Amino acid sequence: MAPLLDVDSLAVTLPGPRGPLPILHDVSLTVDEGELVGIAGESGCGKSLTAQTLLGLLPPGATVSGSARFAGTDLLGLDQRGWQRVRGAGIAMVFQDPTAALHPMLTIGRQLTEHMRVHLRMDRRAANRRAVELLDQVRIPDPERALRSYPHQFSGGMRQRAAIAIALAARPRLLIADEPTTALDVTVQAGILALLDRLRAETGLAVAFITHDLGVLSALTTRGYVFYAGRVVETGPTGELLTAPTHPYTAALLGARPHGTQAVGTLRPIPGGPPAPGQAPPGCPFQPRCGYAEPACGTSPPPLTPAGEHRSVACVVRPHLEVAAR
Amino acid sequence: MSSLLRISDVQVEYRSRGNGRVRAVAGVSLDVAPGQIVGLVGESGCGKSSLARVAVGLTPPSAGEVSFAGRPITPLGWRRRPETEIGLQMVFQNPYASLNPRRTIGAQLLDGVPATVTGAARNARVVELLDRVGMPAEAADRYPHQFSGGQRQRLAIARALAPQPRMIIADEPVTALDASSQAQVVNLLVGLVRELDMGMLFISHDLALVHEIADVTAVMYLGRIVETAPTRELWRDPRHPYTRALIDAVPQIGPTPRLPATLAGEVPDPANAPTGCRFRPRCAHAFAPCGDQPPTLDLGGRSAACWLNDPATASAAVASH
Amino acid sequence: MTTIAPDPVAPDPKVDRALSRRRWLGRLRGGSTRPVWRQPVTLAALVILGGWLLVAIFAPLIAPYDPLAQSPDAYASPSAAHWFGTDSLGRDILSRVIHGARLSIPLALAIVSLALLVGGLLGLLAGYLGRLADEALMRLTDLVFAFPQIILAMAVTAAFGPNTRNAVLALVIVSWPVYARVIRSAVISMRGDDYLNAARLLGVGPVKALRRDVLPNSIGPAIVLATLELGNAVLLLAALSFLGLGPRPPAAEWGSMVALGSQDLSMWWVSVFPGLAILTVVMAFNVLGDALRDRLDPRYAKGR
Numbered sequence: 001m002a003p004l005l006d007v008d009s010l011a012v013t014l015p016g017p018r019g020p021l022p023i024l025h026d027v028s029l030t031v032d033e034g035e036l037v038g039i040a041g042e043s044g045c046g047k048s049l050t051a052q053t054l055l056g057l058l059p060p061g062a063t064v065s066g067s068a069r070f071a072g073t074d075l076l077g078l079d080q081r082g083w084q085r086v087r088g089a090g091i092a093m094v095f096q097d098p099t100a101a102l103h104p105m106l107t108i109g110r111q112l113t114e115h116m117r118v119h120l121r122m123d124r125r126a127a128n129r130r131a132v133e134l135l136d137q138v139r140i141p142d143p144e145r146a147l148r149s150y151p152h153q154f155s156g157g158m159r160q161r162a163a164i165a166i167a168l169a170a171r172p173r174l175l176i177a178d179e180p181t182t183a184l185d186v187t188v189q190a191g192i193l194a195l196l197d198r199l200r201a202e203t204g205l206a207v208a209f210i211t212h213d214l215g216v217l218s219a220l221t222t223r224g225y226v227f228y229a230g231r232v233v234e235t236g237p238t239g240e241l242l243t244a245p246t247h248p249y250t251a252a253l254l255g256a257r258p259h260g261t262q263a264v265g266t267l268r269p270i271p272g273g274p275p276a277p278g279q280a281p282p283g284c285p286f287q288p289r290c291g292y293a294e295p296a297c298g299t300s301p302p303p304l305t306p307a308g309e310h311r312s313v314a315c316v317v318r319p320h321l322e323v324a325a326r
Numbered sequence: 327m328s329s330l331l332r333i334s335d336v337q338v339e340y341r342s343r344g345n346g347r348v349r350a351v352a353g354v355s356l357d358v359a360p361g362q363i364v365g366l367v368g369e370s371g372c373g374k375s376s377l378a379r380v381a382v383g384l385t386p387p388s389a390g391e392v393s394f395a396g397r398p399i400t401p402l403g404w405r406r407r408p409e410t411e412i413g414l415q416m417v418f419q420n421p422y423a424s425l426n427p428r429r430t431i432g433a434q435l436l437d438g439v440p441a442t443v444t445g446a447a448r449n450a451r452v453v454e455l456l457d458r459v460g461m462p463a464e465a466a467d468r469y470p471h472q473f474s475g476g477q478r479q480r481l482a483i484a485r486a487l488a489p490q491p492r493m494i495i496a497d498e499p500v501t502a503l504d505a506s507s508q509a510q511v512v513n514l515l516v517g518l519v520r521e522l523d524m525g526m527l528f529i530s531h532d533l534a535l536v537h538e539i540a541d542v543t544a545v546m547y548l549g550r551i552v553e554t555a556p557t558r559e560l561w562r563d564p565r566h567p568y569t570r571a572l573i574d575a576v577p578q579i580g581p582t583p584r585l586p587a588t589l590a591g592e593v594p595d596p597a598n599a600p601t602g603c604r605f606r607p608r609c610a611h612a613f614a615p616c617g618d619q620p621p622t623l624d625l626g627g628r629s630a631a632c633w634l635n636d637p638a639t640a641s642a643a644v645a646s647h
Numbered sequence: 648m649t650t651i652a653p654d655p656v657a658p659d660p661k662v663d664r665a666l667s668r669r670r671w672l673g674r675l676r677g678g679s680t681r682p683v684w685r686q687p688v689t690l691a692a693l694v695i696l697g698g699w700l701l702v703a704i705f706a707p708l709i710a711p712y713d714p715l716a717q718s719p720d721a722y723a724s725p726s727a728a729h730w731f732g733t734d735s736l737g738r739d740i741l742s743r744v745i746h747g748a749r750l751s752i753p754l755a756l757a758i759v760s761l762a763l764l765v766g767g768l769l770g771l772l773a774g775y776l777g778r779l780a781d782e783a784l785m786r787l788t789d790l791v792f793a794f795p796q797i798i799l800a801m802a803v804t805a806a807f808g809p810n811t812r813n814a815v816l817a818l819v820i821v822s823w824p825v826y827a828r829v830i831r832s833a834v835i836s837m838r839g840d841d842y843l844n845a846a847r848l849l850g851v852g853p854v855k856a857l858r859r860d861v862l863p864n865s866i867g868p869a870i871v872l873a874t875l876e877l878g879n880a881v882l883l884l885a886a887l888s889f890l891g892l893g894p895r896p897p898a899a900e901w902g903s904m905v906a907l908g909s910q911d912l913s914m915w916w917v918s919v920f921p922g923l924a925i926l927t928v929v930m931a932f933n934v935l936g937d938a939l940r941d942r943l944d945p946r947y948a949k950g951r
Binding site: 036042043155156157186187189190191193197212213214215216219221222238242243253254256257259266267268273 | 474476504506507508510512513531532533537538575576578579580582583585589593
């Protein structure tokens with residue numbers, strides 16, 4: 001069966017003040033129907049830009065190459081009208097800051113139903129009924145009352161639930177969630193993660209979950225991609241990826257997390273910072289920060305190559321890694 | 327054990343529009359000993375930042391007292407901070423707002439260098455401070471916008487170290503930073519506190535992080551401390567249901583996906599906090615005695631404010647189940 | 648507690664800058680990031696003001712006649728001898744306009760700087776202290792705002808006696824509240840920034856903290872406003888003079904010169920030339936104020 005989303009060798013370049021800046025290089029990823037896929041990496045690694053590309057939200061002047069197919073449609077060849085169709089009913093998105101996705105002066109009900117009346121041509125009655133159903137689905141208590149509320153009357157977690165309800169209004173098949181729990185407290189985050197998992201189980205929704213938190217990645221997703229400097233450096237089943245990483249960067253990210261060993265220096269920070277776009281060194285982009293780098297790493301960026309069943313890694317050294325993952 | 331910072335029964339109230347008075351901190355007591363790192367965890371709105379501001383004197387408490395090195399902290403107001411209080415410093419959450427954008431880093435560090443250091447020694451001190459936080463001497467001549475978030479937080483730490491403090495209150499110091507800078511800044515901060523034998527109150531919403539660095543952890547919920555214990559004990563055997571819920575909500579890395587446990591309901595508005603135990607409406611173990619505010623029970627080296635720990639009431643709970 | 652929820656995954660500054668340049672500057676680029684010599688309008692304003700400054704400094708050397716010297720040749724229309732004509736007392740209007748620059752421009756500067764000083768200081772304190780001080784100041788500004796500026800200025804001048812000093816005083820009294828309000832709100836918006844708190848915790852005294860941490864970060868908008876208000880000050884001063892409440896005759900003040908000519912408009916040159924002088928100065932100050940605002944806007948200032 002062909003995957004729901006199939007991105008192949010995607011490269012994106014953004015215009016910069018001093019010439020074009022390559023942001024994404026040779027990104028390939030797939031999401032199956034009803035699958036929870038995680039995308040992890042530090043800020044500026046290109047994970048959010050990947051999402052923008054898949055929704056046709058790139059800034060003007062960006063150049064894209066490679067291919068991205070969604071349910072048989074070639075996304076990169078779409079015109080504005082085509083994007084409109086894909087965005088509502090095909091791919092939907094929720095963001096880190098739900099307040100940015102909600103209009104502060106309109107009731108939740110209005111924002112929910114307007115969407116449906118425009119995109120799905122529902123009448124007011126049907127739209128209202130569906131809105132109540134959606135709010136119920138995202139576990140917002142007392143949906144009838146919630147319809148008449150304004151975003152500021154909701155807590156952060158409830159706002160994110162409302163934003164998810166709006167994203168689900170047109171019954172998308174893929175939900176891209178860009179750090180949707182990063183600004184939330186852990187107990188609230190737990191609720192949102194459970195919600196996404198239940199939506200997948202009940203409606204067959206596929207979720208691409210973008211996060212920098214490897215714990216969240218492990219708790220929710222079955223397959224993961226680790227991004228670094230605009231490239232996928234490692235991919236595989238999330239559990240294997242995080243308990244037995246093969247790329248030094250994945251291992252380093254894991255080492256920088258708290259382990260509960262309680263001694264100074266148990267957080268093992270990765271030295272330095274990720275390269276700015278356009279300033280990645282020749283060869284492996286992680287090589288200047290990598291403890292295992294060899295001369296071979298400096299020649300050309302290593303391609304993503306299969307490493308065991310269902311796994312791939314972009315590393316020529318592939319050292320024996322020790323990870324203190326619990 | 328004598329404490330360096332002692333917070334005794336502090337309350338903080340805000341006047342809020344439409345709600346009258348809101349009690350953000352409803353009677354908190356907390357001690358930090360010299361050389362000790364105390365973690366204060368709690369979710370947004372629990373009052374932990376309000377408490378931090380009261381502790382350094384930035385805002386006056388509406389009741390209760392804070393003392394540092396045996397002397398009471400007086401609210402700052404319109405006066406110079408007394409010499410005796412300068413040994414208590416703070417690192418703020420947002421490194422983009424805690425450095426003056428229009429002054430050089432050097433000038434801002436010099437603010438904290440004691441007046442007893444004079445002449446060329448002042449600049450030498452700045453260089454030394456920068457070196458301590460792993461920044462080059464040239465940073466002194468630069469402006470804050472020329473640095474990344476992680477670097478700014480290092481500079482803010484250097485500034486807090488300038489008067490050679492005995493204690494640092496760090497209010498969510500890494501929340502605004504990236505994963506790899508988080509680890510760098512936390513290691514730096516903890517390393518310095520240990521090396522210089524300072525006390526630290528480390529305030530965070532990140533339980534796992536506090537677990538990593540704190541000797542003692544206090545858990546705050548809706549304006550009250552619900553549990554205080556040596557960090558390992560707290561993590562291994564939480565005695566308050568809220569602590570348990572917080573620990574269970576932290577996503578863990580494992581071979582198969584396992585969703586963190588969820589907690590029913592939401593944090594209530596502090597303006598209408600529940601009567602009795604404030605966690606009662608969300609607590610799976612709530613029983614009759616919870617209608618009364620539980621006292622902070624001493625459990626031998628640790629304490630918790632939950633009726634389940636009171637032998638008299640707990641037996642009733644078992645009986646009713 | 649995390650009232651300001653900062654973006655924990657701050658986007659890469661480089662990309663962010665590239666993106667935001669495209670998004671905002673593309674539309675807003677009104678010349679704000681271009682050097683001054685690439686902005687013809689601002690450049691023209693600078694040239695005009697520079698010209699007036701030279702005129703004011705070298706007035707006695709440039710003016711062909713004594714501005715106060717009367718002659719029997721009253722109401723002479725513009726000619727080779729009197730380029731701008733003469734007024735009812737036969738005084739040379741060109742010379743009076745030239746000398747007027749020595750009066751109007753410094754007076755406008757004085758009014759604006761005094762108002763900025765008074766309003767700035769009060770606004771700074773109100774914003775910093777908050778509560779009662781703030782409340783009191785805001786009601787005071789409301790009181791001043793309740794009257795039309797010119798009416799209040801007239802009342803004050805009339806009460807103290809019409810002369811140049813009192814006209815300036817009156818105009819300071821009517822114009823300080825704007826600065827107070829602008830600085831106050833700037834102070835309030837930066838009060839949440841912790842660098843002020845950090846400095847105070849290090850033992851920096853409140854006055855020093857106000858000067859180093861609060862003032863430089865809140866004065867930008869007021870400076871821009873002051874530049875815009877310079878034009879207004881010239882106009883108000885002219886209006887007071889026009890009404891006989893400003894500099895006393897026979898002083899060559901542009902406003903009173905316009906007033907003199909307005910009695911009989913068939914002698915157009917009597918009021919048109921001082922009027923043009925006012926117009927050019929006011930417009931130049933306004934353009935400069937706009938340019939300054941663009942330049943000081945934090946969105947543009949951040950990157951440098």
